[in-house]
Amino acid sequence: xxxxxxxGAVRGVTGxxxxxxxxxxxxxxDCGMFQGEHPEWNREPFGFTPSEIAAVLVTHPHADHxxxxxxxxxxxxxxxxxxxxxxxxxxxxxxxxxAHLIAEEAKDALEDPLFDMEDVALAFERVQSVGYxxxxxxLPGVTAMFHEAGHVLGSAFISIDMEGRHGGEPGRRIVFSxxxxxDNVPILPDTEVLHKADIVVCEATYGDRVHEGxxxxxxxxKACIEATVxxxxxxxxxxFSIERTQEVLYEINQILLNDLQTDVPIYLDSPMAIxxxxxxxxFKAYLRFDDPVLSDPDRDFFSFPNLxxxxxxxxxxxxxxxPAPKIIIAGSGMMSxxxxxxxxxxxxxxxxxxxLVIGYQAKGTLGRTIQDGANEVRIFGERVNVKAKIKEIHSxxxxxxxxxxxxxxxxxEGGIPKKIILVHGDAEQKIxxxxxxxxxLGTEVLIPAFGETIEV
Ligand SMILES: [Zn+2]
Numbered sequence: 001x002x003x004x005x006x007x008g009a010v011r012g013v014t015g016x017x018x019x020x021x022x023x024x025x026x027x028x029x030d031c032g033m034f035q036g037e038h039p040e041w042n043r044e045p046f047g048f049t050p051s052e053i054a055a056v057l058v059t060h061p062h063a064d065h066x067x068x069x070x071x072x073x074x075x076x077x078x079x080x081x082x083x084x085x086x087x088x089x090x091x092x093x094x095x096x097x098x099a100h101l102i103a104e105e106a107k108d109a110l111e112d113p114l115f116d117m118e119d120v121a122l123a124f125e126r127v128q129s130v131g132y133x134x135x136x137x138x139l140p141g142v143t144a145m146f147h148e149a150g151h152v153l154g155s156a157f158i159s160i161d162m163e164g165r166h167g168g169e170p171g172r173r174i175v176f177s178x179x180x181x182x183d184n185v186p187i188l189p190d191t192e193v194l195h196k197a198d199i200v201v202c203e204a205t206y207g208d209r210v211h212e213g214x215x216x217x218x219x220x221x222k223a224c225i226e227a228t229v230x231x232x233x234x235x236x237x238x239x240f241s242i243e244r245t246q247e248v249l250y251e252i253n254q255i256l257l258n259d260l261q262t263d264v265p266i267y268l269d270s271p272m273a274i275x276x277x278x279x280x281x282x283f284k285a286y287l288r289f290d291d292p293v294l295s296d297p298d299r300d301f302f303s304f305p306n307l308x309x310x311x312x313x314x315x316x317x318x319x320x321x322x323p324a325p326k327i328i329i330a331g332s333g334m335m336s337x338x339x340x341x342x343x344x345x346x347x348x349x350x351x352x353x354x355x356l357v358i359g360y361q362a363k364g365t366l367g368r369t370i371q372d373g374a375n376e377v378r379i380f381g382e383r384v385n386v387k388a389k390i391k392e393i394h395s396x397x398x399x400x401x402x403x404x405x406x407x408x409x410x411x412x413e414g415g416i417p418k419k420i421i422l423v424h425g426d427a428e429q430k431i432x433x434x435x436x437x438x439x440x441l442g443t444e445v446l447i448p449a450f451g452e453t454i455e456v
């Protein structure tokens with residue numbers, strides 16, 4: 001009998017880390033960082049002994065799924081880390097960026113950093129990239145396979161087949177959803193269907209919500225750009241460096257090609273997003289384009305005349321002196337650090353500014369505070385009145401909504417999973433999604449607590 005123990009993404013969305021304990025050995029699925037309200041949880045012991053873990057399977061590059069890998073290696077893990085091919089360069093970017101931030105914070109707090117660049121390098125010595133649909137035996141009798149999740153470039157849900165024992169328990173398939181992508185993502189393939197699953201550990205980020213249709217995405221974005229140009233204002237788009245930025249660039253490119261004539265400059269003001277965009281170019285074969293112009297193999301569909309990539313600090317500062325109207329895309333996506341903070345400090349108090357929220361805002365982040373309607377916020381210790389218009393486009397969400405997740409949970413063969421275990425959601429989302437799934441699928445749905453073990 002195998003067991004899954006839950007060491008992250010159970011007290012909220014972040015920190016994904018699940019330990020699968022089988023008779024053949026132990027392995028992890030994801031080893032992510034806690035972000036938002038409780039960064040101190042990253043310093044707590046894992047809850048297991050890293051040297052006892054034989055392997056880690058990584059679903060995708062986001063820090064809340066990869067951010068504690070260097071800590072794991074630092075604390076004695078000596079196994080292999082498996083991840084999709086394009087996940088490798090993107091997660092390296094994410095972890096090196098995290099190491100920079102951690103070093104700065106540790107210096108300010110006069111404490112040892114959680115990990116450093118050397119730990120990141122050591123972790124990547126253990127990384128093996130894996131293609132989709134290749135079976136890898138991670139332990140004797142335990143085989144894993146990665147499948148397209150359609151969440152970001154290099155994202156996967158993972159099926160794990162455990163052989164039955166002679167004369168004993170039957171074989172079974174456990175599936176870890178990782179993060180399941182939205183429908184009709186402009187540049188990614190659709191989420192693959194679930195072929196067969198006995199047990200699914202499923203994310204529930206938007207388990208209580210139905211997104212607006214993807215057709216409004218471009219129209220709403222176009223309206224924001226038009227209003228900014230008309231009002232000679234500033235459009236701020238806080239964007240995650242991986243995926244959201246590239247989707248926004250693709251959509252803006254489409255709008256400028258087909259619908260709108262303007263020379264408004266668009267600043268991509270994030271070194272990490274600029275580097276991630278290059279990785280998207282390098283792994284173009286994993287992307288999907290519906291526009292025949294942009295799918296031309298000789299064309300760089302992330303580049304267009306209005307776009308300025310501001311890599312250096314000086315180039316970034318020069319944006320301040322550029323006259324409005326202007327559009328600024330910068331990280332971090334939850335407004336919890338990065339160059340967007342400088343732009344928020346400068347422009348959030350101006351009524352001509354539009355702040356366009358296109359991603360999930362975790363509790364405890366500045367982005368969530370603004371999204372929840374705060375009139376005043378603090379940025380770099382300064383009080384800032386929120387006078388900007390706050391707009392949201394949910395269909396840029398990188399996560400599937402309740403209906404998408406429910407559809408995905410119907411396997412094509414073998415019937416409804418016997419057990420669905422909900423993780424990666426706030427308590428309200430998980431409870432609402434559990435009720436919905438029990439009604440729709442009539443199967444057992446569990447919500448584990450931190451450190452809880454469930455037999456599978
Ligand atoms: Zn993610």
